[in-house]
Amino acid sequence: MKHSDSTEDLRARALKRLKEQEKAGSPPAEAPPQDTTRLVHDLRVHEIELELQNEELRNTQTELLRTREKYFNLYDRAPVGYCTVSPDGTILELNQTLARMFGGDPRSLTGQNLSKFAAADDADQLYFLLKSLRETGQAPSASFRMLDATGRTFWTMIETSLMENDEERGQVIHLAISNVTNERKNEAIRIAAKVTSLETLAGGIAHDFNNLLGGLFGYIALARELCLDVPAVLRYLDKATSVYQRAKNLTHQLMAFTRGNLPVKKTQALGPVVEKSASLTLSGTETQFKISVPADLWPASFDENQISQVLDNLLLNATQAMPQGGTVQIRGTNTVLEPGNPHLLTPGRYVELSVSDTGTGISVADSTKVFDPFFTTKKTGHGLGLATCHAIIKKHDGALWVESVEGQGSTFHFLVPTTSEEALVEREIPQTGHRGTGTILVMDDEDFYREILAALLQGMGYEVIETTNGDDALAAFRSLPTIRAAILDLTVPGGKGGKDIIRALRSDHPDLPVIACSGFSEGPVIARPEEFGFTASLQKPFLPIELDTLMYRHLG
Numbered sequence: 001m002k003h004s005d006s007t008e009d010l011r012a013r014a015l016k017r018l019k020e021q022e023k024a025g026s027p028p029a030e031a032p033p034q035d036t037t038r039l040v041h042d043l044r045v046h047e048i049e050l051e052l053q054n055e056e057l058r059n060t061q062t063e064l065l066r067t068r069e070k071y072f073n074l075y076d077r078a079p080v081g082y083c084t085v086s087p088d089g090t091i092l093e094l095n096q097t098l099a100r101m102f103g104g105d106p107r108s109l110t111g112q113n114l115s116k117f118a119a120a121d122d123a124d125q126l127y128f129l130l131k132s133l134r135e136t137g138q139a140p141s142a143s144f145r146m147l148d149a150t151g152r153t154f155w156t157m158i159e160t161s162l163m164e165n166d167e168e169r170g171q172v173i174h175l176a177i178s179n180v181t182n183e184r185k186n187e188a189i190r191i192a193a194k195v196t197s198l199e200t201l202a203g204g205i206a207h208d209f210n211n212l213l214g215g216l217f218g219y220i221a222l223a224r225e226l227c228l229d230v231p232a233v234l235r236y237l238d239k240a241t242s243v244y245q246r247a248k249n250l251t252h253q254l255m256a257f258t259r260g261n262l263p264v265k266k267t268q269a270l271g272p273v274v275e276k277s278a279s280l281t282l283s284g285t286e287t288q289f290k291i292s293v294p295a296d297l298w299p300a301s302f303d304e305n306q307i308s309q310v311l312d313n314l315l316l317n318a319t320q321a322m323p324q325g326g327t328v329q330i331r332g333t334n335t336v337l338e339p340g341n342p343h344l345l346t347p348g349r350y351v352e353l354s355v356s357d358t359g360t361g362i363s364v365a366d367s368t369k370v371f372d373p374f375f376t377t378k379k380t381g382h383g384l385g386l387a388t389c390h391a392i393i394k395k396h397d398g399a400l401w402v403e404s405v406e407g408q409g410s411t412f413h414f415l416v417p418t419t420s421e422e423a424l425v426e427r428e429i430p431q432t433g434h435r436g437t438g439t440i441l442v443m444d445d446e447d448f449y450r451e452i453l454a455a456l457l458q459g460m461g462y463e464v465i466e467t468t469n470g471d472d473a474l475a476a477f478r479s480l481p482t483i484r485a486a487i488l489d490l491t492v493p494g495g496k497g498g499k500d501i502i503r504a505l506r507s508d509h510p511d512l513p514v515i516a517c518s519g520f521s522e523g524p525v526i527a528r529p530e531e532f533g534f535t536a537s538l539q540k541p542f543l544p545i546e547l548d549t550l551m552y553r554h555l556g
Contacts, residue, residue, distance in 0.1 A: 017048050080159075081177040087134050089114040089126070092169060101156075101179055103149030119145035119153055121333075125403065129158065133173055137163050140405060141364060143180065145342070154181045155342050181342045187368060188344060188399075206251050210519035211446060213251065214541030217244045218452030221544050225459070248541060262527035263303030263395055264537075267419045270300055270307075270351055274330055277311035286325030287318065293332035298418040300351045306392045307416070313385040314355040314412050321359025321410065329356040335415065343399035349418040350398070356411040362404035370402060389414070434552040438484035439463045443473040444517070445492045449540075453487060456544055460551060470496030474504060485513040485555055487538065490525060499525060502533040513554040
């Protein structure tokens, strides 16, 4: 409204109120002169105008106070933490929600630096976020761990950020910080459910394929022994062996999803495994690597083959993210998890390993799907690599997660439990050229596996008895009690397998070397054969050198 219009309206309202007052009051006993009457009238009108203006000011002030209270209620009670910080991260203002996240009150937290509440491993992310805001005025959303006053870790997401010039405080940054710990937990549960749904399919495929693959390689190994003096044939057989290794690695990835494929753990140091995987995986690439594993890194309990598979996949992802070359940082740290940790793990001591690259990074949309089976952004990828890693680490009672900023690289972390046992140092065992005597019983329902095992064992000097099921195997032991060892397939369709006859066999032969053999991990039997009456285990498909080593270890 224009000023003149406002004045005219105010005058009209004042005249109206004056008339109402005069009508309600008594007229004066003697009429004053006309000029005096007009002056009194004007003064009275001005007085009423001032009253009206005061009423409007009071109403406006009351409304402002009500609006201010509503704003602060919304600000303080918002489900998201809000804060205003200086360019270096000093907290200038924050709401009650964020104060509760940090375990304090706004007054005591104001003036402290936001970096004080960042977890040590994630402080760099906060630094780079603020640096990006200072230099460009914007920054992508970021997720990292923060600490409350008690040292408890929780996951946060900085979803929005804004930088502006404040008249009183100069350049300031406004941040919105959400506690996403529950979302992280729900995401872990969702991924676990997807992996579980894949286990049945992967298990059946892996079992059948492993049996067939073992037969193919067994015959290749036998043919190779007969062609040592024929270089051309030997060359092709060696190439077939290299293809077999790739196929075997694929079945191992499938088997990572199977419920029964438990890791064969032993207490050992993680450092040598890291060095071996990095050297082999990155050899011949443009990628360099730097390993930072402290000498006092706690020994852990893990399956070396499976953890090597995890490292191989993570290192391969890192080098593919840096097509122009770069350096992969591999770090190991000792970590203690408290109750209520965001990884849903049992509290205690863990070894944490991180693999960092400076590549293309992962988008926010893809970061929630990277561990999903068959999800891939690569034209030639099959989407099993990271899903396999997730399944393996889960079976080690650990956790795997990723932190990434698009365009700035990614860091994959995983945790495995430590152990109080001393790291094992196994004595060297000759793996080739074993010779022996006596009779070995082989029980398998597949004809080609019996033929391959018999040929390999006979090549070592043993005699072999072949049986197709558990009943025939027990009958063979009763008729020939001098059998020196047995290799038993765990499962026989429609008949008794090794796990069905081991108790009866042990009652008569408590010290006999009995090796459990399977193309698929039968629960914990392959992982911990000694607990179920077996001496050792042999996973199909196997190399002749593995059978050679077992025979030397238990019969040599």
